[in-house]
Amino acid sequence: MSLAPDSRVRRALGSDHLAGWMFVAPAVVLIGIFGLVPIAWSAIMSFQANDLVSAPSWVGLANYQALAKDPAFIASVRHTLVYTALFVPLSVAGSLLVAWALNRKLRGVRFYRLAVFVPVITSTVATGIIFLWLLDPVFGLVNYLLSLVGLPEQGFLQDTNQALLCIVVMTVWGWLGFDVIIYLAALQGIPQELMEAAQIDGAGKWSSFRNVVLPFLRPATLFLVVWSTISALQLFDEIYVTTRGGPLGATTVIVYYLYQQAFQFFNAGYGAAIAYVLFMAILVITIIQLKVGGRGVYGKS
Amino acid sequence: MDNGLLIRPDRPLDLEAVPERRPRHWPFSPWHFFLIPLALMMLLPLIWSVITSLETSSEAQRFPPVLIPSALHFSNYLDAWNSLPFGHFFLNSFLYSAATVAGNLLFCSLAAYAFARLRFIGSNLLFVLLLVTLMVPFQVVLIPTFLIVRNLGLVDSVGGLIVPNLCGVFGIFLLRQFFQSLPVELEEAARIDGASRLGVFFKIVLPLSAPVLATLAIIQFMWSWNDFLWPLIIITTPQHAPLQLGLSMFQGTHVTNWNLLMAGTVMSQIPMLAVFLFAQRWFIQSIAYTGIKQ
Amino acid sequence: MRRVSIGTVGLLALVLAALVLAAGCGSSGGGATATPGASPTGVVNITMWHGDLDYAAKADNKLVAQWNKANPNIHVTALYNGSNDYALQKTLTAIAGGKPPDITYLFGSWMANIAKSPKVVMLNDLIAKDPSFDWNDFWPAERLAATVNGKVVGLPALVDNLAIVYNKKLFDKAGVSYPTAQWTWDDFRAAAKKLTIPAQKQFGWAYPADASEDTVWHWEAMLWDYNGDILTPDNKQAAFNAAPGVQALGMLGDMATVDHSVYIDTTNTKIQQTFNNGHIGMLVTGPWDLPAFPNVQFGVQFMPANHQTISGPDNWVILNNGADRVNASWAFLKWFTAAKQQMYYDLQTGALPTRQSQQKLQPDFQTYLTKYPGTDLFVKNMGNAVKARPTIPQYSKISTFLGQAIVSVLLGKSDAKTALDQAAQQTNAALAVPGQ
Numbered sequence A: 001m002s003l004a005p006d007s008r009v010r011r012a013l014g015s016d017h018l019a020g021w022m023f024v025a026p027a028v029v030l031i032g033i034f035g036l037v038p039i040a041w042s043a044i045m046s047f048q049a050n051d052l053v054s055a056p057s058w059v060g061l062a063n064y065q066a067l068a069k070d071p072a073f074i075a076s077v078r079h080t081l082v083y084t085a086l087f088v089p090l091s092v093a094g095s096l097l098v099a100w101a102l103n104r105k106l107r108g109v110r111f112y113r114l115a116v117f118v119p120v121i122t123s124t125v126a127t128g129i130i131f132l133w134l135l136d137p138v139f140g141l142v143n144y145l146l147s148l149v150g151l152p153e154q155g156f157l158q159d160t161n162q163a164l165l166c167i168v169v170m171t172v173w174g175w176l177g178f179d180v181i182i183y184l185a186a187l188q189g190i191p192q193e194l195m196e197a198a199q200i201d202g203a204g205k206w207s208s209f210r211n212v213v214l215p216f217l218r219p220a221t222l223f224l225v226v227w228s229t230i231s232a233l234q235l236f237d238e239i240y241v242t243t244r245g246g247p248l249g250a251t252t253v254i255v256y257y258l259y260q261q262a263f264q265f266f267n268a269g270y271g272a273a274i275a276y277v278l279f280m281a282i283l284v285i286t287i288i289q290l291k292v293g294g295r296g297v298y299g300k301s
Numbered sequence B: 001m002d003n004g005l006l007i008r009p010d011r012p013l014d015l016e017a018v019p020e021r022r023p024r025h026w027p028f029s030p031w032h033f034f035l036i037p038l039a040l041m042m043l044l045p046l047i048w049s050v051i052t053s054l055e056t057s058s059e060a061q062r063f064p065p066v067l068i069p070s071a072l073h074f075s076n077y078l079d080a081w082n083s084l085p086f087g088h089f090f091l092n093s094f095l096y097s098a099a100t101v102a103g104n105l106l107f108c109s110l111a112a113y114a115f116a117r118l119r120f121i122g123s124n125l126l127f128v129l130l131l132v133t134l135m136v137p138f139q140v141v142l143i144p145t146f147l148i149v150r151n152l153g154l155v156d157s158v159g160g161l162i163v164p165n166l167c168g169v170f171g172i173f174l175l176r177q178f179f180q181s182l183p184v185e186l187e188e189a190a191r192i193d194g195a196s197r198l199g200v201f202f203k204i205v206l207p208l209s210a211p212v213l214a215t216l217a218i219i220q221f222m223w224s225w226n227d228f229l230w231p232l233i234i235i236t237t238p239q240h241a242p243l244q245l246g247l248s249m250f251q252g253t254h255v256t257n258w259n260l261l262m263a264g265t266v267m268s269q270i271p272m273l274a275v276f277l278f279a280q281r282w283f284i285q286s287i288a289y290t291g292i293k294q
Numbered sequence C: 001m002r003r004v005s006i007g008t009v010g011l012l013a014l015v016l017a018a019l020v021l022a023a024g025c026g027s028s029g030g031g032a033t034a035t036p037g038a039s040p041t042g043v044v045n046i047t048m049w050h051g052d053l054d055y056a057a058k059a060d061n062k063l064v065a066q067w068n069k070a071n072p073n074i075h076v077t078a079l080y081n082g083s084n085d086y087a088l089q090k091t092l093t094a095i096a097g098g099k100p101p102d103i104t105y106l107f108g109s110w111m112a113n114i115a116k117s118p119k120v121v122m123l124n125d126l127i128a129k130d131p132s133f134d135w136n137d138f139w140p141a142e143r144l145a146a147t148v149n150g151k152v153v154g155l156p157a158l159v160d161n162l163a164i165v166y167n168k169k170l171f172d173k174a175g176v177s178y179p180t181a182q183w184t185w186d187d188f189r190a191a192a193k194k195l196t197i198p199a200q201k202q203f204g205w206a207y208p209a210d211a212s213e214d215t216v217w218h219w220e221a222m223l224w225d226y227n228g229d230i231l232t233p234d235n236k237q238a239a240f241n242a243a244p245g246v247q248a249l250g251m252l253g254d255m256a257t258v259d260h261s262v263y264i265d266t267t268n269t270k271i272q273q274t275f276n277n278g279h280i281g282m283l284v285t286g287p288w289d290l291p292a293f294p295n296v297q298f299g300v301q302f303m304p305a306n307h308q309t310i311s312g313p314d315n316w317v318i319l320n321n322g323a324d325r326v327n328a329s330w331a332f333l334k335w336f337t338a339a340k341q342q343m344y345y346d347l348q349t350g351a352l353p354t355r356q357s358q359q360k361l362q363p364d365f366q367t368y369l370t371k372y373p374g375t376d377l378f379v380k381n382m383g384n385a386v387k388a389r390p391t392i393p394q395y396s397k398i399s400t401f402l403g404q405a406i407v408s409v410l411l412g413k414s415d416a417k418t419a420l421d422q423a424a425q426q427t428n429a430a431l432a433v434p435g436q
Helices: A007-013 A017-045 A062-069 A071-102 A109-121 A124-134 A141-148 A163-187 A192-200 A205-216 A218-233 A237-242 A254-264 A268-294 B032-053 B075-083 B086-117 B123-135 B138-151 B158-165 B169-181 B185-192 B197-208 B210-225 B229-234 B243-251 B258-278 B280-292 C006-026 C054-070 C084-097 C108-114 C124-128 C140-145 C168-174 C185-194 C213-225 C243-259 C271-276 C287-292 C323-336 C339-349 C356-360 C364-371 C375-384 C395-410 C416-432
Strands: C044-050 C074-080 C103-107 C155-158 C163-167 C205-208 C262-265 C282-285 C298-301 C314-318
Touching: A017 A268, A017 B086, A017 B123, A017 B138, A017 B158, A017 B169, A017 B197, A062 A268, A071 A109, A071 A163, A071 A218, A071 A254, A071 B032, A109 A163, A109 B032, A109 B258, A109 B280, A124 A141, A124 A163, A124 A237, A124 B032, A124 B243, A124 B258, A163 A218, A163 A237, A163 B032, A163 B280, A205 A218, A218 A268, A237 A254, A237 B243, A254 A268, A254 B138, A254 B229, A254 C084, A268 B123, A268 B138, B032 B258, B075 B086, B075 B258, B086 B123, B086 B158, B086 B169, B086 B197, B086 B210, B086 B243, B086 B258, B123 B169, B138 B158, B138 B229, B138 C084, B158 B229, B169 B210, B185 B197, B197 B210, B210 B258, B210 B280, B229 B243, B243 B258, B258 B280, C044 C054, C044 C084, C044 C323, C054 C074, C054 C287, C054 C323, C054 C339, C074 C323, C084 C103, C084 C108, C103 C108, C103 C323, C108 C140, C108 C314, C108 C395, C140 C155, C163 C168, C163 C375, C185 C243, C185 C282, C205 C213, C205 C243, C205 C271, C205 C282, C213 C243, C213 C395, C243 C262, C243 C395, C243 C416, C262 C271, C271 C287, C287 C375, C298 C375, C314 C323, C339 C356, C339 C364, C356 C364, C364 C375, C395 C416
Parallel strands: C044 C074, C044 C103, C205 C262
Antiparallel strands: C103 C314, C155 C314, C163 C282, C163 C298
């Protein structure tokens, strides 16, 4: 991917130092002030003790050392990883199945596609509130439906063992449609000849799916896995709206812990350190995913 | 021409497109057995919230649950509207979304054009720096951005919501890729005719970019409309709260009733749902387009 | 083609950049600049944050409108700013964000925390200079809660206490006799059990289980009923994990996990309307909740055993946004907290009289007692509020530890002794930190 326009363009338009800088100036100023400066400032803040009101003081690596031993932080990391490990496969594999189902001539396929996509339109706050009501242990619809088939009442968001799982279900519900659209677009890019050639060769439905369709979907899958993972690691809104990190901290994830530290207890330096740890984690995980998944995408095997 | 894309920008995602199939043995596809429950699961939460929003408070807490309310209590919506400044919530959200869309469209396109077509000192370094900011999650910049906005005196105001979000790196990348795919001859011709670079940009390039600009507008609008964390940090009073924050404030009251809360929730989702139903094609194109472009 | 001024665009960009940078650099160093409240016309504008809704908010607004009409040079804006449970966090955030209100409503248990902020105005001088204010007219519990290390941090906004509020109809249906002043906690437990009908989703009791101070102070009343204490008299060690505490939390835990007679609300938003809809037999709550139960014929009774209860006086705190606004806030609050205005508020909301002299305001006081059946018991109950929560800055931490302990027992994750011992360990560690 070349960064400079090709030589023909260059010749045509001349050298544009002043013009170039004029064009990018507003973006540079805005992104500089609200992007680059905060990134650097946050790094500095992570080495300070800062309560957002009085002058900060230097503490060196103390914040990071405290994080490494902080049981609440370690728990939040664990919760985040568990959530991510459940959310990503469920939403990516689930959406592939749904997209596969929707990619055919069916009566009402338009309606199905709309139904799948509507949850994406609802905001995270609305989703949280609606699911709080659905999953209410005493008066919620879901426990009522369970009772109809003879299953006992569940604590759901009030049960320390089930709360995180409920968040997984809630967020998969909310984001499935997004993934489905991506996969639908990718599926529609598969040349018909490939599918027919596979079937003529006598391949069954499953093996033609595995050998023809899946490899073709690799870029879309990679994108969705990376995107879903990054989103999952940054989970916050639904936690705030439903459980506030409870019950008993069972749903406290990294970003929620950051919020508590920085804006409820006013340990901004500690919060900045948490943010940088999260950043590093996202970077590392994304790089690994791209390396593992990126093989054979742009170089045809 | 294989440029690594799975769809070309000029061929939109077709909601109606289906591959041809061999004739079936059954009168209907067995996929319906999967899709009907799926559609139900997708829609049930919303349907249930609407039903609850039309019940009285005691009906909402009846057991077994009341599936059909005794009467359609639309007054719940009025009560919800009056209990908190919902008018402000909608207005603030609208201002926030409109301003960030305008800002992004203007500033991102200018910058993207420069990266796509202009050659200037430091452009490579600048591009890499922007790439870096794209990789950093919002939580890293959250606290310092709060402090900067505070220093600007914009805490608890819609301005404080807007200003940090006037220009996003995502838009620059999206538009740059698109601009690069446009044939350069048109611009060359205009330059030869004596047009300034800005003129070429506004008169030639932008009109050709309507689809991708619409995409950016929709994505930015949706993002701003549903934003929650930043407003939570920066806004402290209900008068200045945008919609999602206002909804959570509504939820946080002790004397809240489920029927009122559902009415407030449904009310808050109506604009986005309406826009979506009206402009489905654009929504779905936008998402498909951006997803594949990575 | 027009020669479009690249220059114009560039110039605009540079100007924008300069403006933003100048604004950013100009007021660096954090904290609020005290903007003068007086506009050119000489009107001082002050804002007051509160957590009142519905009928209570209406009462506030009526009083504020009355003030604004009579005092055109001081304009008060009363703002609902969300649930009072988050008021401290919101106030501190607003102070950090540079735009704090002038008057804010804070729980009494937070006085030691807010007193640390340099933005808070200590009121001793203002009170001393104004004998007509009559500081001693307030109940002793209120004056105690508003004072930290001899400094008056806030003015009493609300006084209350906890008692049993029960649904007479549910008792009649279950054939259980109403709570009496001779009840023990075993009697309470037995009644709750009889009032619990799972098939109808009916519970005998309800408990707020979000691990906030609401969770804690309900339990502290129980602790005192069992003759326990929160801390040792020197405030240096935890005392709540001694035998009385373990019994009290054990009773609560058994009711929740063995009898299943407690409606547990970990969001702490559902209890009032669930009681009002007739699904709960008894609540332990205060007079502020009574107007929220129009559908219930309720009775009020003292807490079981030795009737000890907890009072949670809340305060109006004045923040320093400049001398003009401080003086305006004092003038307004002095009027707002006077007997006549408080009597109006109490008549609208059922809140208890903050000033003892209100009992002499006839016929209003008698009207008030008649309008809110049970309030007379709450007024008498003020005499049972003999112990108070320690007004030390570490209390909010202790509250967190206790909250976690109580909820873990309620959810069946721990037994009372283990949970309380752990909370005690954490408390002692927090109390050992010097210079707090």
